[in-house]
Amino acid sequence: xxxxxxxxxxxxxxxxxxxxxxxxxxxxxxxxxxxxxxxxxxxxxxxxxxxxxxxxxxxxxxxxxxxxxxxxxxxxxxxxxxxxxxxxxxxxxxxxxxxxxxxxxxxxxxxxxxxxxxxxxx
Amino acid sequence: xxxxxxxxxxxxxxxxxxxxxxxxxxxxxxxxxxxxxxxxxxxxxxxxxxxxxxxxxxxxxxxxxxxxxxxxxxxxxxxxxxxxxxxxxxxxxxxxxxxxxxxxxxxxxxxxxxxxxxxxxxxxxxxxxxxxxxxxxxxxxxxxxxxxxxxxxxxxxxxxxxxxxxxxxxxxxxxxxxxxxxxxxxxxxxxxxxxxxxxxxxxxxxxxxxxxxxxxxxxxxxxxxxxxxxxxxxxxxxxxxxxxxxxxxxxxxxxxxxxxxxxxxxxxxxxxxxxxxxxxxxxxxxxxxxxxxxxxxxxxxxxxxxxxxxxxxxxxxxxxxxxxxxxxxxxxxxxxxxxxxxxxxxxxxxxxxxxxxxxxxxxxxxxxxxxxxxxxxxxxxxxxxxxxxxxxxxxxxxxxxxxxxxxxxxxxxxxxxxxxxxxxxxxxxxxxxxxxxxxxxxxxxxxxxxxxxxxxxxxxxxxxxxxxxxxxxxxxxxxxxxxxxxxxxxxxxxxxxxxxxxxx
Numbered sequence: 001x002x003x004x005x006x007x008x009x010x011x012x013x014x015x016x017x018x019x020x021x022x023x024x025x026x027x028x029x030x031x032x033x034x035x036x037x038x039x040x041x042x043x044x045x046x047x048x049x050x051x052x053x054x055x056x057x058x059x060x061x062x063x064x065x066x067x068x069x070x071x072x073x074x075x076x077x078x079x080x081x082x083x084x085x086x087x088x089x090x091x092x093x094x095x096x097x098x099x100x101x102x103x104x105x106x107x108x109x110x111x112x113x114x115x116x117x118x119x120x121x122x
Numbered sequence: 123x124x125x126x127x128x129x130x131x132x133x134x135x136x137x138x139x140x141x142x143x144x145x146x147x148x149x150x151x152x153x154x155x156x157x158x159x160x161x162x163x164x165x166x167x168x169x170x171x172x173x174x175x176x177x178x179x180x181x182x183x184x185x186x187x188x189x190x191x192x193x194x195x196x197x198x199x200x201x202x203x204x205x206x207x208x209x210x211x212x213x214x215x216x217x218x219x220x221x222x223x224x225x226x227x228x229x230x231x232x233x234x235x236x237x238x239x240x241x242x243x244x245x246x247x248x249x250x251x252x253x254x255x256x257x258x259x260x261x262x263x264x265x266x267x268x269x270x271x272x273x274x275x276x277x278x279x280x281x282x283x284x285x286x287x288x289x290x291x292x293x294x295x296x297x298x299x300x301x302x303x304x305x306x307x308x309x310x311x312x313x314x315x316x317x318x319x320x321x322x323x324x325x326x327x328x329x330x331x332x333x334x335x336x337x338x339x340x341x342x343x344x345x346x347x348x349x350x351x352x353x354x355x356x357x358x359x360x361x362x363x364x365x366x367x368x369x370x371x372x373x374x375x376x377x378x379x380x381x382x383x384x385x386x387x388x389x390x391x392x393x394x395x396x397x398x399x400x401x402x403x404x405x406x407x408x409x410x411x412x413x414x415x416x417x418x419x420x421x422x423x424x425x426x427x428x429x430x431x432x433x434x435x436x437x438x439x440x441x442x443x444x445x446x447x448x449x450x451x452x453x454x455x456x457x458x459x460x461x462x463x464x465x466x467x468x469x470x471x472x473x474x475x476x477x478x479x480x481x482x483x484x485x486x487x488x489x490x491x492x493x494x495x496x497x498x499x500x501x502x503x504x505x506x507x508x509x510x511x512x513x514x515x516x517x518x519x520x521x522x523x524x525x526x527x528x529x530x531x532x533x534x535x536x537x538x539x540x541x542x543x544x545x546x547x548x549x550x551x552x553x554x555x556x557x558x559x560x561x562x563x564x565x566x567x568x569x570x571x572x573x574x575x576x577x578x579x580x581x582x583x584x585x586x587x588x589x590x591x592x593x594x595x596x597x598x599x600x601x602x603x604x605x606x607x608x609x610x611x612x613x614x615x616x617x618x619x620x621x622x623x624x625x626x
Contacts, residue, residue: 010289014286017282017286027282030286030289033286034289034292037289037296040293040296041296041299044296044299079305080296083248083295083296086252087251087292090252090255093255093259094255094258094259094281097259097262097263097281098278098285101262101274101277101281104274105274105278108270109271117275117278118275119275
């Protein structure tokens with residue numbers, strides 16, 4: 001169910017990016033798509049009632065090198081969180097560039113409407 | 123330490139952040155440094171030919187850490203990136219005098235090179251996505267570098283489609299991680315060979331085909347390329363058409379389909395369909411163009427179709443368990459055409475930049491008779507035109523010949539015929555370029571046009587010599603076995619021996 005909603009969010013973003021005529025709204029659509037993917041990644045590692053994936057000293061038996069089962073069963077997957085951090089930074093970078101191109105375009109054309117920004121064709 | 127793998131990414135990345143500091147009177151230093159960096163990368167790429175190796179970043183072991191992997195296919199792409207970036211950087215020395223902020227341009231250029239080198243070396247799909255974004259974001263900024271109306275519009279269009287492609291790729295990466303529990307290519311491929319394809323993985327594969335198809339500008343996804351590539355400064359057009367669409371699009375598609383997901387008949391047909399439609403539609407859109415660079419951009423779509431067709435044909439033969447010899451011939455044709463296209467299309471874009479700088483226009487109808495004023499540019503452009511149209515003895519002829527032979531041997535006579543016909547239409551369209559730009563009557567306002575000498579001519583002459591010399595890559599067995607054959611073997615072995623653990 002949660003995955004379906006996540007996919008729905010992705011499709012809303014795609015719809016917005018493809019259909020909208022305003023440059024800023026297109027950018028927002030792309031941002032929504034990226035957030036939907038980030039949400040999906042976070043959900044992959046989610047465990048209900050999970051704990052942070054850091055082993056406490058009491059949960060680790062140094063002699064037998066055994067890890068307490070409550071940690072193994074409840075710890076969330078840390079890898080998707082690392083991926084999401086990276087992907088947020090990347091989308092911030094591309095968002096900054098996209099918005100600055102929008103601003104420069106507005107200064108040149110005086111509009112955000114992509115149906116009026118059409119010098120290239122063929 | 124067999125090959126200095128991290129250096130391919132580290133050197134341009136460090137230089138990219140050092141160069142913008144060198145402003146004002148230090149601009150010549152920045153220019154010199156940037157050229158030294160690209161030449162070093164070219165030397166490293168030449169040295170890495172025929173070698174293999176892996177490097178674990180930060181000494182973390184493979185399931186936890188990220189690794190860089192060099193094999194035959196990666197070193198072929200590294201070579202292409204090295205050659206084209208060295209030539210384009212040399213050309214920029216004089217060409218970019220027209221623009222302000224030259225050090226920033228070098229910085230973005232080197233970031234793009236670092237990203238591309240990272241993509242072809244990465245052995246981890248998320249890391250690949252990160253490098254993909256480095257290269258893409260740098261290229262969005264470079265397309266809009268001029269800051270004028272057309273450039274900004276093209277940059278925005280390119281950026282929107284590029285970001286959608288990146289989001290699709292990231293979604294695919296997440297799905298692969300959900301289904302296999304790993305991000306390392308070798309481990310994913312081992313897992314997929316155990317559990318087989320399920321719906322999630324098939325969906326991930328289709329997301330990858332759409333995402334990287336957008337980056338490679340294959341035909342249903344090609345809308346951004348004819349706007350973006352002509353709007354960039356000429357050396358950047360050469361980089362974008364010459365190597366970016368290959369390293370970020372076709373290379374990753376081939377790598378994922380052959381070594382990670384494994385070849386299958388439906389996927390092979392999808393590749394062939396993409397390839398043929400790109401070839402045919404690209405070339406017919408190109409014939410009607412009157413803007414020099416836009417015409418070249420449409421030809422990029424068409425020529426990438428050849429590469430994808432060759433790789434797809436190989437995949438189909440392997441998936442049907444046909445003769446691996448013909449599969450390897452088809453893949454050889456595709457990969458050799460990839461290398462050739464990098465050289466001749468970059469040369470064509472550099473020549474168009476030289477013409478544009480001298481005449482101030484890109485419209486074919488406003489030019490003419492430039493053979494008297496710019497004989498050297500004309501000579502290099504004629505060599506590249508003959509190459510792209512497949513006129514012997516230039517390199518384009520050999521790769522197209524190999525593709526036609528492979529198609530005939532595998533029994534696809536219609537595909538072979540289409541390949542030849544598209545090649546003839548290409549010839550027609552480049553005859554038009556020669557006729558309108560270099561022959562005919564010299565218009566009065568262009569009578570004082572000056573030939574561009576020095577570095578620009580040096581870069582063009584270098585690529586023109588390569589256009590001839592690269593025929594030897596396939597004609598001399600020794601060279602073929604060190605440069606091209608390892609790359610072909612990587613794909614063929616991954617396609618024929620599903621049980622073997624692939625080194626990647």
